[in-house]
Amino acid sequence: xxxxxxxxxxxxxxxxxxxxxxxxxxxxxxxxxxxxxxxxxxxxxxxxxxxxxxxxxxxxxxxxxxxxxxxxxxxxxxxxxxxxxxxxxxxxxxxxxxxxxxxxxxxxxxxxxxxxxxxxxxxxxxxxxxxxxxxxxxxxxxxxxxxxxxxxxxxxxxxxxxxxxxxxxxxxxxxxxxxxxxxxxxxxxxxxxxxxxxxxxxxxxxxxxxxxxxxxxxxxxxxxxxxxxxxxxxxxxxxxxxxxxxxxxxxxxxxxxxxxxxxxxxxxxxxxxxxxxxxxxxxxxxxxxxxxxxxxxxxxxxxxxxxxxxxxxxxxxxxxxxxxxxxxxxxxxxxxxxxxxxxxxxxxxxxxxxxxxxxxxxxxxxxxxxxxxxxxxxxxxxxxxxxxxxxxxxxxxxxxxxxxxxxxxxxxxxxxxxxxxxxxxxxxxxx
Amino acid sequence: xxxxxxxxxxxxxxxxxxxxxxxxxxxxxxxxxxxxxxxxxxxxxxxxxxxxxxxxxxxxxxxxxxxxxxxxxxxxxxxxxxxxxxxxxxxxxxxxxxxxxxxxxxxxxxxxxxxxxxxxxxxxxxxxxxxxxxxxxxxxxxxxxxxxxxxxxxxxxxxxxxxxxxxxxxxxxxxxxxxxxxxxxxxxxxxxxxxxxxxxxxxxxxxxxxxxxxxxxxxxxxxxxxxxxxxxxxxxxxxxxxxxxxxxxxxxxxxxxxxxxxxxxxxxxxxxxxxxxxxxxxxxxxxxxxxxxxxxxxxxxxxxxxxxxxxxxxxxxxxxxxxxxxxxxxxxxxxxxxxxxxxxxxxxxxxxxxxxxxxxxxxxxxxxxxxxxxxxxxxxxxxxxxxxxxxxxxxxxxxxxxxxxxxxxxxxxxxxxxxxxxxxxxxxxxxxxxxxxxxxxxxxxxxxxxxxxxxxxxxxxxxxxxxxxxxxxxxxxxxxxxxxxxxxxxxxxxxxxxxxxxxxxxxxxxxxxxxxxxxxxxxxx
Ligand SMILES: Cc1cc2nc3c(=O)[nH]c(=O)nc-3n(C[C@H](O)[C@H](O)[C@H](O)COP(=O)(O)OP(=O)(O)OC[C@H]3O[C@@H](n4cnc5c(N)ncnc54)[C@H](O)[C@@H]3O)c2cc1C
Ligand SMILES: Cc1cc2nc3c(=O)[nH]c(=O)nc-3n(C[C@H](O)[C@H](O)[C@H](O)COP(=O)(O)OP(=O)(O)OC[C@H]3O[C@@H](n4cnc5c(N)ncnc54)[C@H](O)[C@@H]3O)c2cc1C
Numbered sequence: 001x002x003x004x005x006x007x008x009x010x011x012x013x014x015x016x017x018x019x020x021x022x023x024x025x026x027x028x029x030x031x032x033x034x035x036x037x038x039x040x041x042x043x044x045x046x047x048x049x050x051x052x053x054x055x056x057x058x059x060x061x062x063x064x065x066x067x068x069x070x071x072x073x074x075x076x077x078x079x080x081x082x083x084x085x086x087x088x089x090x091x092x093x094x095x096x097x098x099x100x101x102x103x104x105x106x107x108x109x110x111x112x113x114x115x116x117x118x119x120x121x122x123x124x125x126x127x128x129x130x131x132x133x134x135x136x137x138x139x140x141x142x143x144x145x146x147x148x149x150x151x152x153x154x155x156x157x158x159x160x161x162x163x164x165x166x167x168x169x170x171x172x173x174x175x176x177x178x179x180x181x182x183x184x185x186x187x188x189x190x191x192x193x194x195x196x197x198x199x200x201x202x203x204x205x206x207x208x209x210x211x212x213x214x215x216x217x218x219x220x221x222x223x224x225x226x227x228x229x230x231x232x233x234x235x236x237x238x239x240x241x242x243x244x245x246x247x248x249x250x251x252x253x254x255x256x257x258x259x260x261x262x263x264x265x266x267x268x269x270x271x272x273x274x275x276x277x278x279x280x281x282x283x284x285x286x287x288x289x290x291x292x293x294x295x296x297x298x299x300x301x302x303x304x305x306x307x308x309x310x311x312x313x314x315x316x317x318x319x320x321x322x323x324x325x326x327x328x329x330x331x332x333x334x335x336x337x338x339x340x341x342x343x344x345x346x347x348x349x350x351x352x353x354x355x356x357x358x359x360x361x362x363x364x365x366x367x368x369x370x371x372x373x374x375x376x377x378x379x380x381x382x383x384x385x386x387x388x389x390x391x392x393x394x395x396x397x398x399x400x401x402x403x404x405x406x407x408x409x410x411x412x413x414x415x416x417x418x419x420x421x422x423x424x425x426x427x428x429x430x431x
Numbered sequence: 432x433x434x435x436x437x438x439x440x441x442x443x444x445x446x447x448x449x450x451x452x453x454x455x456x457x458x459x460x461x462x463x464x465x466x467x468x469x470x471x472x473x474x475x476x477x478x479x480x481x482x483x484x485x486x487x488x489x490x491x492x493x494x495x496x497x498x499x500x501x502x503x504x505x506x507x508x509x510x511x512x513x514x515x516x517x518x519x520x521x522x523x524x525x526x527x528x529x530x531x532x533x534x535x536x537x538x539x540x541x542x543x544x545x546x547x548x549x550x551x552x553x554x555x556x557x558x559x560x561x562x563x564x565x566x567x568x569x570x571x572x573x574x575x576x577x578x579x580x581x582x583x584x585x586x587x588x589x590x591x592x593x594x595x596x597x598x599x600x601x602x603x604x605x606x607x608x609x610x611x612x613x614x615x616x617x618x619x620x621x622x623x624x625x626x627x628x629x630x631x632x633x634x635x636x637x638x639x640x641x642x643x644x645x646x647x648x649x650x651x652x653x654x655x656x657x658x659x660x661x662x663x664x665x666x667x668x669x670x671x672x673x674x675x676x677x678x679x680x681x682x683x684x685x686x687x688x689x690x691x692x693x694x695x696x697x698x699x700x701x702x703x704x705x706x707x708x709x710x711x712x713x714x715x716x717x718x719x720x721x722x723x724x725x726x727x728x729x730x731x732x733x734x735x736x737x738x739x740x741x742x743x744x745x746x747x748x749x750x751x752x753x754x755x756x757x758x759x760x761x762x763x764x765x766x767x768x769x770x771x772x773x774x775x776x777x778x779x780x781x782x783x784x785x786x787x788x789x790x791x792x793x794x795x796x797x798x799x800x801x802x803x804x805x806x807x808x809x810x811x812x813x814x815x816x817x818x819x820x821x822x823x824x825x826x827x828x829x830x831x832x833x834x835x836x837x838x839x840x841x842x843x844x845x846x847x848x849x850x851x852x853x854x855x856x857x858x859x860x861x862x863x864x865x866x867x868x869x870x871x872x873x874x875x876x877x878x879x880x881x882x883x884x885x886x887x888x889x890x891x892x893x894x895x896x897x898x899x900x901x902x903x904x905x906x907x908x909x910x911x912x913x914x915x916x917x918x919x920x921x922x923x924x925x926x927x928x929x930x931x932x933x934x935x936x937x938x939x940x941x942x943x944x945x946x947x948x949x950x951x952x953x954x955x956x
Binding site for chain 1: 900
């Protein structure tokens, strides 16, 4: 049994934590806050665009790897992605993620785009539209993050995956989540939707505005804790319904996040929440522990190996300072792409911004490597958004990279026992 | 073709043009103002936000100093709702020439700019973040002025006096009949329609574009040299009063608190084209360094947005064209009857936003004289609509309003506490507006998230207006994101990078906006 420290509690950190626990390690997970999982759309993306729309993500990974040999998927390959995604799907269960990693589904977004993703929540699946479907998007007057007209009219003018069109209209209901409240988020609604009484009120209100034969698109707020809430709504309405993810606070994202966090907390993990890891303690090219800032003083957590899953720029793990210097905040790891002359350019709708490709380069065991390709620390592994050379939000590849790298990192941990066994211990200087 | 008849056409909807049209209308003329874009979209929307006390010019330009001091009082009064009476400080850092302190103090007395020397302790009490090593501090009457609010105030006042305000009308030609101006030809940028405005007088207030306009009346060689300056808004008020460096006017020497942000500026570099102003990284660095002198730790604050404006400086043969800061910043009126033998055309350019009313008074006086009318100027005495009570702007006003309507209304832009009602009302009044046009009046998307959370809401609500279809609503969303980025990427560092990454996750990650049905032609107006 080895002592593993996982840094970060986003999708990568949580997945790595559970994978390590399953392998019998003693895990400490240190995080300064909640990760990005709960802010996202709440599905499992593998690869959506490259840049054309991807139908079969695992098949297309090879082509992506050919084109971009430094892409994380080129290092991980399709099998690793399949393993990671299946592992994640098992963790959250069929109440929260369904589908087939081999095949993308195309689901309506809140502005009416058809977004590819690999696995999705069962409450979203009826959003796969086909030619001739009649759909009604239902908004709630008091919920400001969903405009059914925008979603409906853009969907109506989109070509569906089968080449056809759907007839989509928009309507509203008027139903405050709490009495007299004009301004509510999806989270407020999701909480009250867990209550069967409110659910009934909701069904009654929606029933009045829909026509027979219509599929019903609803803002993603059909319950937070109760995974069957949406089914009851569908039964009550007597038709198929689908949830459309909204900008944060994202209820589907919260469902995934909460499920994983609960699992971690129930899994004999030492959970250190609200502490930022400030650096490592190294000896002979290995980390022997990490130092975290807690209230008042710094604490060293001993580690046989470390999985570093702190996210990217969005979480503050990577930073661009006012002198245009990019650095990695925790271990000052070498970064790929940071010396690019033009990190940013002025065309919003143009080519991707090179800044957001910056990250750590990793070897097959997901260990950050320096310019020569040798591991910075023998036993430091990276997972998720910190890894360089992906264009995550455009490709829709963030989740797949995160879970695949987390599982790969956990599975290839270089702990003293394994390292000694393979004779791989080298005496690299303390950097 | 549409045809309109009036007495006076005012070209340019910046501070100067808005002041002129108000003055003309108040003196009883029929007037039409035209601008190729929205009001306050030229230099007036790309300036520093400072209502000068005159302090900045007490040594370099005595006349401007006195004019600013006088106009400051008037503008604070007639545009009460656009002006925050922040007060200001001139502080002398230890590394700057120390004898300038005495020169400045003498200058303030000579030019009658109200000023008072205060102790360093008092200065630090008023502004705890400023450089504690300063050697002298003077308090002045600087204020912050919202240029858009001011311009709309003047325009609305003009409307009450019968003037017509035509935004998105681009002037293409000035028609003359021999030596007399007869009409202005425009294109309605929204519909593509040609519009002829018959008139007897034209006042050219097109700022940095005034030379182009004069040339449309065959009056050539009016050279307006654009002097480009950049400004950077930091995400909160590092100071609550205007902080000036007490030196001979130079780059990056003023920090102005405007609404929820504070703005550092500015630079001055000759530009070729006022429509293509850059925000070079080295100038951003220069502003950061200058900010550090005024407020130590400045670089650690978060920059939210940057922009560049062009000073409309009329070329003066006495100074080199490279050195725009030392050209006449005073106003200049060109009489084209004198200069080119064309009656019915005056060009007004230069000056400052602070002195916009005075500039208007001068040029309209001159027009009256040419027309042989005796009609006195009254613009200094009467407040514009919504400022009649003389209540000056305070930064907390929206907090107070939202507190009141918190249960009845939604907040569409959380950063700037913009309510749904205020947005829907303005859209109803200006259904052809872009989200940027609405933003300039409502501050939609101007806070730290730079549109991350409110853009979709704004587009969704726009679609609910009967005259806005899905193509336009989607185009509005696309255009807003594109335009916000113009002012973001040059200053993107620190926490604003985090914000941008989150915003990208929202738009591209969750909403997949790039894959919405794309228009045949991208929306631009
Ligand atoms: C960097 C900088 C900082 C400044 N800071 C301050 C400050 O803090 N305080 C202060 O008092 N002053 C300041 N000034 C000065 C002040 O901003 C300007 O003097 C003032 O805004 C000029 O207003 P304007 O109306 O003359 O020009 P503009 O606002 O540029 O108006 C000209 C208008 O003409 C329109 N136009 C052009 N071509 C056509 C056409 N063909 N048809 C129709 N319309 C057309 C344009 O769209 C534009 O709206 C600053 C200036 C700069 C550049
Ligand atoms: C007093 C003051 C306070 C401000 N406070 C804030 C704030 O708190 N937060 C904030 O986000 N912003 C703030 N701004 C900046 C503001 O949001 C705009 O970026 C700025 O006014 C530029 O004008 P715009 O919005 O009309 O143009 P943009 O949004 O930059 O662009 C609109 C149009 O102008 C054209 N254009 C863009 N750049 C240029 C250029 N350099 N030269 C010529 N044409 C150009 C574009 O092609 C486009 O058609 C403030 C500005 C001022 C003057």
